[in-house]
Amino acid sequence: MKIRVFFACLLLLAAAPVFLAAQDASSPALKPIINHFAARNFAAGAVTRAELDLIIQAAIRAPSASNRQPWHFTVVQNQDLAKQIVPQVVDGNVLIVISARGDGKTNGVQILDCALAAQSVYLAAQALGLGSRIYTGPIDALNRNLKSQLGIPADQNAVVLVRVGRLPAGTDAVSSASARNPADSLVTYK
Ligand SMILES: Cc1cc2nc3c(=O)[nH]c(=O)nc-3n(C[C@H](O)[C@H](O)[C@H](O)COP(=O)(O)O)c2cc1C
Known part of the structure; x- marks a missing residue:
């Protein structure tokens, strides 16, 4: 019995760093949510079908x-x-256009849903070591001029797109992400 308790304690001690790590900003699960960045520059080079499948x-x-x-x-x-x-695309960039029913402006809940899917595309691409950037600027023109050419379902409109591509060597969140406002200016705890 004593031996079992001893080994149980040993196990808990061994696991403690894992539990502690999960509560700090270096936790593997939190890191990609905190350390992402919207790529400004891309390098030419194909995004593979396997990468695209994982992103989807x-x-x-x-x-x-x-x-x-x-x-x-x-x-x-x-x-x-x-x-x-997106006129700035470089060779190999892929655009993932997310559309939903409605006009893309007044269908609020669908827009939120598409935004969450866009965030997943954006983060998944970066988890694979690719660069990514979310765009809404080109959406109106896309809906006006390119919807049928792109094969977007006739009853839908594009809401957002994510550009995915290879990154130039040495690009990382530290050198690339813009500053964020401090939490104490944004948050109220009650
Ligand atoms: C909803 C949304 C729309 C965006 N639209 C554009 C866009 O049209 N063109 C563009 O260059 N970047 C666009 N961005 C990228 C943002 O400018 C970028 O995420 C932000 O400046 C933070 O950059 P950082 O991650 O490098 O710090 C968009 C981002 C979001 C979330």
């Missing part, structure tokens, strides 16, 4: 209101089309 797997796991999963993902690999949407 992450995207379709996003939460949505009543689990309605209102989204459609249009993966734009065609470089001519991609350049028409």
Whole structure:
């Protein structure tokens, strides 16, 4: 009996760093949520189909209101089309356009759902060592001019897109992310 208690204590002691680590900003689960950055520069180079499949797997796991999963993902690999949407794209960049029913402006809950899926695309790409950036600027023009060319379902409109691509060597969150406002200026605890 004493031996069992001894080994149980030993096990708890061995596991303690894992529990402690989970509560600090260096926790493996928190790190990618805190250390992401919107890539400004991309390097030429293809994003593989395996990488895209993993990114889409992450995207379709996003939460949505009543689990309605209102989204459609249009993966734009065609470089001519991609350049028409985001003129700065470099060779190999992929645009993942997320659309939902409604006009993309007044369908509030669907917009939130698409935003969460976009965040998952953005973070999944970075988890794979790729660069990513969320865009809404090109959305109006895309809906006006390119919807049918992109094959976006006729009853849907694009809400947001994420640009994914390879990063130049040496790019990281420390050198790339902009500063954030301090928590004490943003948060009220009651
Ligand atoms: C909803 C949303 C829309 C955005 N739209 C654009 C855009 O149209 N063009 C652009 O260059 N960046 C766009 N961004 C990227 C932001 O500018 C970027 O995430 C922010 O400046 C933080 O940058 P950082 O991660 O490098 O600190 C968008 C980001 C979000 C979340």
